[in-house]
Amino acid sequence: MIKKINYFFSKVNFQLRNIWNNHPIAIWTLTILITILITIYFPPDEKKRDLTHTIRERIKIFKPNQFSSLKLYYDSILIKSDLTYLNMLIWNIGDLTIDSQDVYSPLTIQTVDRSKIFEAKIIDKSRDVINVHIDTSLISIGKIRLYWKTLEKNDGCIIQILYEGDEKKQFVVNAEIREQRQVNEIDSVAIPWGLNNQITKSDSVKIPWTE
Structure with missing residues (x-):
């Protein structure tokens, strides 16, 4: 039995050597095609930097002229427009x-119209x-800048912004990162780190550490 097995494998080996010697270009071509097909159907995981942001919550806290006798001042400045705050995740x-x-x-x-930001802080x-700051x-022209030492995967912060305008105010978020030319935006995400219950939970965003 062992002799038969050895004979079989030696015959197969001889046939393979014969094919290789007679058709080396065809064998190389077939190998390359198989490699390409494997790469297409089973692509390697692409590692990349992906700086992302999403607005978690907006709440209007003041509307002028809602009460005739009520006036709101911020740092001695009379507020003549809506006052709203939002929480943004970066x-x-x-x-x-x-x-x-x-x-x-x-x-x-x-802010798209450069309207005033009254206050911005990391919550x-x-x-x-x-080391994010x-x-x-x-802020007088509605602009803030964010700096950090390092952001590993799922590292980031939540910024609270108090601004002039209503809940529909548009914000532009820009940055140029190595191999990334713009900051991506998503509507909902499973936030990977704690918020200490500072932001109300909702069905659209899963906050596992507050459950």
Whole structure:
């Protein structure tokens, strides 16, 4: 039995060598085609940086002239328009880390009409080590900038913005990251880190640590 098996394999080996010697180009071509097909149908996982944002909540807190005798001042300035705040999440949903040296142009958040932002602050972050902070020197023209040391996968922060206008006010979020030319936007996501119950839960966004 063993002799028969050895004979069979030796015969197969001889036939394969014979095919290879007589048709080497055909064998190489077939190998390349098989490799291409495997790559198409079973592509390798692509690792990338993916800076993303989503607006979690908007609430109007003041509407002028709703009561004739009620006036609202902010830093001694009379508020003559609607006053609204929103919570915006900024985080890296990709597999590659976004370090400060990967940021070619800092992340900016700005009202489309350059209307005033009264206040902007970070109300939560994934970890202290990411060293995220806001530059609010341009809030008079509705613009803030965000900086960080490093954002690994699922690292990020939640920014609360108090601004002039209603809940329909549009914001533009821009940044230029290594291999990423714009900040992606999504409507809902499973937030990967804690919020300490500062934002009301909803069905559209799953916050596992508050359940």
